[in-house]
Amino acid sequence: MLVRGEPGMGRSALLEDTAARATDVRALRTAGLEAESALAFAALHRLLRPALDRTVAVPAPQQRALRVAFGEEEGDRIDPFLVALGTLSLLTELAENRPVLCLVDDLQWLDAASRDALLFVARRLLGSARHTRAAARRPRAGGGAVPG
Ligand SMILES: Nc1ncnc2c1ncn2[C@@H]1O[C@H](COP(=O)(O)OP(=O)(O)OP(=O)(O)O)[C@@H](O)[C@H]1O
Numbered sequence: 776m777l778v779r780g781e782p783g784m785g786r787s788a789l790l791e792d793t794a795a796r797a798t799d800v801r802a803l804r805t806a807g808l809e810a811e812s813a814l815a816f817a818a819l820h821r822l823l824r825p826a827l828d829r830t831v832a833v834p835a836p837q838q839r840a841l842r843v844a845f846g847e848e849e850g851d852r853i854d855p856f857l858v859a860l861g862t863l864s865l866l867t868e869l870a871e872n873r874p875v876l877c878l879v880d881d882l883q884w885l886d887a888a889s890r891d892a893l894l895f896v897a898r899r900l901l902g903s904a905r906h907t908r909a910a911a912r913r914p915r916a917g918g919g920a921v922p923g
């Protein structure tokens with residue numbers, strides 16, 4: 776679910792309320808930060824950090840891609856597709872125990888790498904039992920649009 780609208784309309788409050796009520800699910804949260812919008816995978820790292828101990832259950836190449844993307848392992852290059860697949864695998868693994876709810880605020884400030892990975896995951900999970908909630912400001916006229 777994507778909530779879009781004018782600044783100050785209450786999207787963050789809606790996500791807060793959702794998180795407070797989400798007692799029977801595993802809720803993971805992140806937000807786009809203007810100051811971190813140039814840092815690749817910063818927002819994805821914030822989302823997955825509480826669950827990174829479960830990367831051991833993710834296929835090795837995806838696990839390695841996540842570790843390289845999050846600066847836990849050296850690597851020459853980061854494969855964004857493997858990071859996205861790793862995110863999907865990790866969320867799927869978590870959902871074996873409890874439904875997973877991903878709350879993403881201020882999508883318009885997500886770093887591009889995190890945004891692409893999360894949109895990939897959201898597309899793959901459409902129609903499944905896992906839900907993604909996100910909020911974004913409506914793009915200003917002539918400004919950059921948020922996909923979705
Ligand atoms: N349902 C509500 N009832 C009363 N006040 C609310 C409600 N929802 C939001 N507010 C208030 O409106 C203000 C803006 O809300 P919020 O920060 O959630 O909006 P936003 O859409 O996330 O804004 P931003 O564009 O800054 O991200 C806050 O002061 C918040 O406390």
Ligand SMILES: [Mg+2]
Nearest residue numbers: 786787880881
């Ligand atoms: Mg907000």
